[in-house]
Amino acid sequence: MMSNSTGQFIYLDHAATSPLLPEVKSAMLQAMDFSGNASALHTAGHLAHNAIEEARLEIAKLINAEPDEIIFTSGGSEANNTVVNIFAGQNITTSSIEHPSVLESVAARAHAHQLLPIDRYGFVKDDFTLSPGTAFVSVMLANNEIGTIQDLKSIAKIAHQQGALIHSDATQALGKIPLDVKKLGVDYLTISAHKIGGPIGIGALYVKKGSSFKPLIMGGHQERGRRAGTYPTVNIVGFGAAAQHARQSLKLYTSRVKPLRDRLSRRILQEIPYSSSNTPLEFADRILPNLLNVSFAAAEGESIQLYLDAEKGIVVSTGSACASGDGRPSHVLMALKNDAEVAHSSIRFSLSPGTTAADIDAVMSVLPGIVRRLQQISTVKIKQENL
Amino acid sequence: MPSYQTSDSSAQFTPWIYSDLVKQHFLEPKNFLMGDESKYPHNCQGIVGNPICGDQMLMMLQVDSETDVIKDVKWKTYGCASAIASTSALSELAKGKTLDQALKISAEDIAKFLGGLPKHKFHCSVLGHEALAKAIANYRQKPQNPPASS
Incomplete structure (x- = not known):
């Protein structure tokens, strides 16, 4: 009983990667003709720049952020590493069921690492006390393996009351449930394109205006000096198209x-x-x-x-x-x-x-x-x- | 309504990650034992691995006490595709061999027989091999079946 000889799958692995949407692909094909470096002042560069900023707007809209609060990264893992790196050498708290790009990054960078336990259903217990001197808390919005959605609003409140900033990895939640950074009360948020039918290799970190920041990748003025590296125009445009689609199909x-x-x-x-x-x-x-x-x-x-x-x-x-x-x-x-x-x-x-x-x-x-x-x-x- | 199908129907998806032979032995494993193993007549058995580690293998043999030849092999597993395919291959290789000959079948022989296994899957193929060795040791421990003099 072989049915994949035609290349047609019954694809039920969207939490791993959701196949590229046709409208995303056509937007990306168009963007491939924007030959200029988006940072250049000439017309070719400006076309690419405009396309990137339009995409940024779409992505910001999807999570109710301001466009300049969105920093493009190579994906969710880089966004998670970037935000953890801001708090290197400090006391960090995460849940025990975070993605490895948070857990391993914290293990390598934190002065002390506190793990919040989950209950028997997979929810972070929301009566926790942070260990003294905790600067940063990271709790994912929706878990990638079992799908539990954490009460981020309450967790953010507890973190803020105890003087810590709060990040949430929302890679799995994006496009599946309404997502509003202001309502959640988070300071940082990770998202990724390929979980919503966008291209692989592009993600973003939301950084609330005024929150601490230091770049992980240095050596360029891109993203207002917050993430160096030539803008990957085609991937960003694809992410924007996927974000627009996600908003419509929520x-x-x-x-x-x-x-x-x-x-x-x-x-x-x-x-x-x-x-x-x-x-x-x-x-x-x-x-x-x-x-x-x-x-x-x-x-x-x-x-x-x-x-x-x-x-x-x-x-x-x-x-x-x-x-x-x-x-x-x-x-x-x-x-x-x-x-x-x-x-x-x-x-x-x-x-x-x-x-x-x-x-x-x-x-x-x-x-x-x-x-x-x-x-x-x-x-x-x-x-x-x-x- | 937008289409959610993968956009490029001409795209060729990567085929099975294992060789055709691995796939064949995985889909139609030889000599595995369905259901209650206590009903299967055997004169020795070996069990290795642990479900906690993700794989376990049981091998049961019918050995001809006159000739030392393995007349029949049956196995069960809680294991991955590689464990199933490689044990299927091993059971075919071992049948009809003397115990000494069967012991010489190496994990490399099994991988070779199957046209290769992914590197991180090598452990899974070793499991059947270890179960066989343990079953043979179990057979030779019994006073009526002393080790063949060589």
């Missing part, structure tokens, strides 16, 4: 995507023995509408992932160590469940407005059989009578 995540995610979760939990959700579905308004992370007891995640790919061209992710190649289970699932087997047996589905009911049904036409077979050949014991 409502679809409630009207179309969430019901499909719910259909998928309902069917999996009902039809597949020993399946359990790592996404806390009971908190419907505190999880991303497009994401579902499930574990299948005794069935290994990477094998499930590859059987889905091979049998029906279904593209998903796994929190299993083997897939990521680093030999360790996902730190997010470990923080959540503290059970390596749950982590190794997990699959993440992430949908988009392009996902259809037929896609969900296609998953359910093969997934129960795949899991059943893996459970039957598994050395991990589960009750055999139900297999």
Whole structure:
């Protein structure tokens, strides 16, 4: 049953990278003709400059920021490293389920690193006290593996009350839920283009006017001296087009995507023995509408992932160590469940407005059989009578 | 309504990350044991790895006590695609060999047989090999099956 010979996938891995949107691609193709360096004063340069500033405006609008509060970076990881670097040598607090570009950057740069625990559903406990002298707090808005949305408003308030500045990695939340930096009360925010159908290699850091800043990449006047390097015009234009599209399609995540995610979760939990959700579905308004992370007891995640790919061209992710190649289970699932087997047996589905009911049904036409077979050949014991 | 399909239908997606042979053994693994292993007649077994580390392998053998030849191999795993494919390959290679010959099958032999494995997946192919060695050791520990004199 090979269906990917045509190059057509049932693509349910949008949280990893969402394929380039056609309107983004055409905007980028147009921008490829802006041959000038955007910093140059001649007409060619000015055309590129204008295109960049238009994109900046679109991106600012998407998160309710001012255009000059947006600094373009090479992606979310650079934005996260940049903001952590501002507070190098100081006391930094993060949650235990941040992206590695925050966790490892803080581990390398902070004087002291405080980790905020999560509860059993994946939410940062909002009754925390910062350790004395904390200068900076970083808590992601929505988690990339399980989709929990943190109460950033309250977390920002606590941080500010205790004299710290607050950053949020909103890479996964962007375009999926309404995002307003002023309402959230954050000082810094990370976003990235390729999670919303934009190009890979471009992201941005929102820096609230007046907040501390120091550049990570030095040696140029670009971005008002805050990020050196020739402007990647084509990527920035692509990011702008994706931002415009995201603003227009935000409502679809409630009207179309969430019901499909719910259909998928309902069917999996009902039809597949020993399946359990790592996404806390009971908190419907505190999880991303497009994401579902499930574990299948005794069935290994990477094998499930590859059987889905091979049998029906279904593209998903796994929190299993083997897939990521680093030999360790996902730190997010470990923080959540503290059970390596749950982590190794997990699959993440992430949908988009392009996902259809037929896609969900296609998953359910093969997934129960795949899991059943893996459970039957598994050395991990589960009750055999139900297999 | 904008289209959300990948924009370029002419784009060729990268094929399977493993070789065709790995894929074949993954999709249709040979000699694996479905369900309850206690019903499978065997005279030795070896289990290695740990689900906590993400993979575990059980191998069971039927050995001819006269000739030392492996008459049949069955295995189970909680493991990734590489573990499944490489153990499938190993089980095919081991069948019909004497215990001494089977012990000489190396992890490299398995990878070679499968047309290569990604470097970070090599560990997964070693697992089946270790399970086989442990099963053979288990067989030879039994007083009625002393190690073959060589």
